Amino acid sequence: MGLGFAATLFRQGAIAGLTALRRRMLVTLELNNKDRAYEWFLAWMAEQNRLVASSSSRSVKWLRSHQLSLETNVEQRSNGSSSVLFRLVAGPGVHYLKYHGAWMQMKRERETKAMQLMTGTPWETVTLTTLSRDRGLFPRLLAEARDLAMRSQEGKLVVRTAWGIEWKPFGQPRRKRPLRSIVLGKGVGERIEHDVQAFLRRRQWYADRGIPYRRGYLLHGPPGSGKTSYIQALAGALSYDICLLNLSERGLADDKLFHLLSNAPERSFILIEDIDAAFNKRVQTSEDGYQSSVTFSGFLNALDGVASGEERIVFMTTNHIEKLDPALIRPGRVDLSVLIDDASPAQAKTLFTRFYGGDEAVTGLTEEGVERLGEVLGSITNEEMQQGRRASMAALQGHFIRYGAQEAVDTCRELFVDRRDAL
Numbered sequence: 001m002g003l004g005f006a007a008t009l010f011r012q013g014a015i016a017g018l019t020a021l022r023r024r025m026l027v028t029l030e031l032n033n034k035d036r037a038y039e040w041f042l043a044w045m046a047e048q049n050r051l052v053a054s055s056s057s058r059s060v061k062w063l064r065s066h067q068l069s070l071e072t073n074v075e076q077r078s079n080g081s082s083s084v085l086f087r088l089v090a091g092p093g094v095h096y097l098k099y100h101g102a103w104m105q106m107k108r109e110r111e112t113k114a115m116q117l118m119t120g121t122p123w124e125t126v127t128l129t130t131l132s133r134d135r136g137l138f139p140r141l142l143a144e145a146r147d148l149a150m151r152s153q154e155g156k157l158v159v160r161t162a163w164g165i166e167w168k169p170f171g172q173p174r175r176k177r178p179l180r181s182i183v184l185g186k187g188v189g190e191r192i193e194h195d196v197q198a199f200l201r202r203r204q205w206y207a208d209r210g211i212p213y214r215r216g217y218l219l220h221g222p223p224g225s226g227k228t229s230y231i232q233a234l235a236g237a238l239s240y241d242i243c244l245l246n247l248s249e250r251g252l253a254d255d256k257l258f259h260l261l262s263n264a265p266e267r268s269f270i271l272i273e274d275i276d277a278a279f280n281k282r283v284q285t286s287e288d289g290y291q292s293s294v295t296f297s298g299f300l301n302a303l304d305g306v307a308s309g310e311e312r313i314v315f316m317t318t319n320h321i322e323k324l325d326p327a328l329i330r331p332g333r334v335d336l337s338v339l340i341d342d343a344s345p346a347q348a349k350t351l352f353t354r355f356y357g358g359d360e361a362v363t364g365l366t367e368e369g370v371e372r373l374g375e376v377l378g379s380i381t382n383e384e385m386q387q388g389r390r391a392s393m394a395a396l397q398g399h400f401i402r403y404g405a406q407e408a409v410d411t412c413r414e415l416f417v418d419r420r421d422a423l
């Protein structure tokens with residue numbers, strides 16, 4: 001009996017001792033996939049896996065990951081083409097690494113029974129454990145992971161879409177499009193750009209007057225005139241992201257919409273395209289007849305939002321401004337409304353020069369081509385244009401991609417078609 005008692009006492013003592021030792025000696029960090037740092041950390045691990053294999057990692061000298069998961073991404077190259085990339089990330093299980101001389105255990109766990117209600121993805125956690133007493137180790141590691149994530153987005157445009165009540169990146173960050181590659185009517189682009197810049201400079205002015213710090217823009221005009229392209233290029237030029245909101249998305253309801261608009265990531269434009277299709281009868285119906293549960297008044301409420309000091313910039317586009325409810329376009333919801341029209345002869349000429357100007361083989365032709373293009377376009381009378389004989393910038397772009405300079409000029413008149421039904 002005495003022996004048994006002593007053995008139990010010893011066991012309990014050992015357990016308590018071990019727990020105390022673990023508490024004193026081990027430092028643990030838990031990350032879950034609700035946090036942005038979670039993705040950054042996994043990407044950092046994947047990168048270290050690659051670097052350690054080629055002995056070029058500066059901070060990690062040793063890494064063993066036997067369980068890997070595959071992540072497939074599409075990357076856009078600078079010439080516009082894209083390629084599929086495979087990335088091996090640390091899968092669920094235990095991994096070991098040596099970071100700045102300290103051994104660490106990394107454990108990735110996936111909760112299989114419970115899901116995140118709004119997004120339908122399983123809960124995941126990563127637990128990092130180390131014996132090192134250096135308290136700065138984890139912050140340093142996370143900062144490295146964050147910097148790596150930021151570097152991979154530098155010079156790129158991140159487009160996010162709503163995923164439940166969260167904004168998640170849609171595909172890989174895209175190459176930014178230069179603002180000057182969008183050729184708009186005289187002063188049109190500058191007007192929008194200056195307005196946005198003036199708004200961004202006046203945060204304090206809004207705060208002093210207690211006005212909600214938000215601004216709404218409506219770009220209207222025929223299809224293919226560059227509305228969406230301009231907004232994306234402007235976001236890129238100002239190093240903003242785009243949050244693309246589709247109001248006819250299944251499962252989107254007033255409360256979720258309100259949450260999404262109130263919790264958009266900082267430095268992002270919220271872009272709502274074809275707003276006329278969404279609410280022209282104050283009911284939201286998608287192509288297959290599905291009626292979204294977003295109501296018109298719910299949408300207006302979400303646009304107005306809670307009066308917080310958070311910056312919010314909303315861009316809406318439409319082909320049919322006349323179909324919009326006046327309640328939607330009143331100041332406060334739409335502060336600047338701009339017409340982005342079909343190609344004027346001047347725009348067509350600028351686009352022509354952009355296409356063929358840098359091409360050595362046709363440089364001689366370019367000036368002459370622009371002249372001739374001007375003549376051809378000039379021969380389309382104002383009356384004809386008013387009758388609807390117009391060409392969209394998208395059509396001109398397609399034409400210039402298809403033909404050489406000479407042929408493009410010779411055949412461009414046929415681009416000017418009757419677009420009255422598009423207007």
Ligand SMILES: Nc1ncnc2c1ncn2[C@@H]1O[C@H](COP(=O)(O)OP(=O)(O)OP(=O)(O)O)[C@@H](O)[C@H]1O
Nearest residue numbers: 181182183184223224225226227228229393394397
């Ligand atoms: N003003 C422009 N300058 C240069 N390219 C243009 C311009 N307008 C359109 N394009 C080209 O045409 C294509 C379609 O443009 P975009 O989607 O921006 O038009 P949109 O006005 O938003 O059309 P929609 O109203 O149908 O959404 C893009 O590839 C873009 O490069």
